[in-house]
Amino acid sequence: MAFAKWMRLAVWLFSFPVIAQSTNFTENNDETYVIDERHVALIEQSYQLKDRFNSLLPLLLQGDLDTVNANLITLPRAQYEYLLLLICQQAMLTEHIDEKVRNWLVELSQSRPHVLLEKRNDDFIVSEPAFDYPALARAALRGWRVKNQHLEFQRQLSQGLLDVKAIFNSNNPYIEDQQESLVKVLPMQNPKRLQWLERELESKQVFFPDNLVIANIAMLNNSEAFYRRLWQRPVDQHSMKAAWWVKHNYPSEQAFELLWIAAQNEELTEHAWQLMAELKPMPPQAESYLMAALSSEDMGEVAAQVLAQLTDHNILSRLVVLVTEGDPSNTDTQNAWLSLFLNTSPEAKRLIKQLFELDEIRKNYGPVPQR
Secondary structure (H helix, E strand, O other): HHHHHHHHHHHHHHHOOOOOOOOEEEOOOOOOEOOOOHHHHHOOOHHHHHHHHHHHHHHHOOOOOHHHHHHHOOOOOHHHHHHHHHHHHHHHHHHOOHHHHHHHHHHHHOOOOEEEEEEEEOOOEEEEOOOOOHHHHHHHHHHHHHHHHHHHHHHHHHHOOOOOOHHOOOOOOHHHHHHHHHHHHHOOOOOOHHHHHHHHHHHOOOOOHHHHHHHHEEEEEEOOHHOOOOOOOOOOOHHHHHHHHHHOOOOOHHHHHHHHHOOOOOOHHHHHHHHHHOOOOOOHHHHHHHHHHHHHOOOOHHHHHHHOOOOOHHHHHHHHHHHHOOOOOOHHHHHHHHHHOOOHHHHHHHHHHHHOOOHHHHHHOOOOOOO
């Protein structure tokens, strides 16, 4: 049966016409070929090559790579690389391929295309692969890895066998894909497993490429230790998202305490202050903290802008007291005045009008400003 199948393939193979390029591929042929867009279009439009691919596909899915390779190597190089491109495209759409085919695709992903397409870019001529099958092979391998890795992580977590150092080390080329797979299964874990993972990540010397995992552990475990660890690191979208999550998912007083930690990171200060100002009800300690920030030489104006968004009568009254009783040359007094002036609420406008009825205010701040 195998001999008969091979004979049918051989007869069918040599019945195909050759398109344009006549140089056949051999394993020792390291020559580079340059073709133009017209040649690429002829190959891509060839029904014979598409029929050949459709005939090879079942053999590929069965893992019969010897027959597939024997078929491909008889082709001109451009047609050979085009069919490899179609095979890698199909691999990207396939849910499961056996280990033998997977290893073959690893080899393809590391190979170098020999057929180049030249394109003119302004005054330059740029050469690029006409059929970049290695890139598609890498994409297919990455897709399978990402698609199936989370299932393996789920099993390892359930058994307490997850090797965090194997994932989170700077020499792991797949670290970003693997941490995404891990994060995908974290919400499915019970508190005991999450606490185990937190201890593992605390006790081992691990490398994080960004804040994705730390932020998710902090949010799922309500872990102050991991929030501190998160907000001591360089800021990215994950650290900012965690601060937003705290504001929306914790009682106001607890949220303020965590946001205060975030505010100690200079890159997060303004974001954390903004979230503090949105807490409802605003805890008294948050109000006092933001008022005290008006005295900061570096960030006092930022605090003034944050407070200017609030219409709470108590905060406006405290700003008025600071303006009327503070030294006009002091930073906090100047920023309190700035905050009142930036506040567009009707009450703030009314208070400013009343302030300018005071001789001392007119003396220190001049005529009533027009807004």
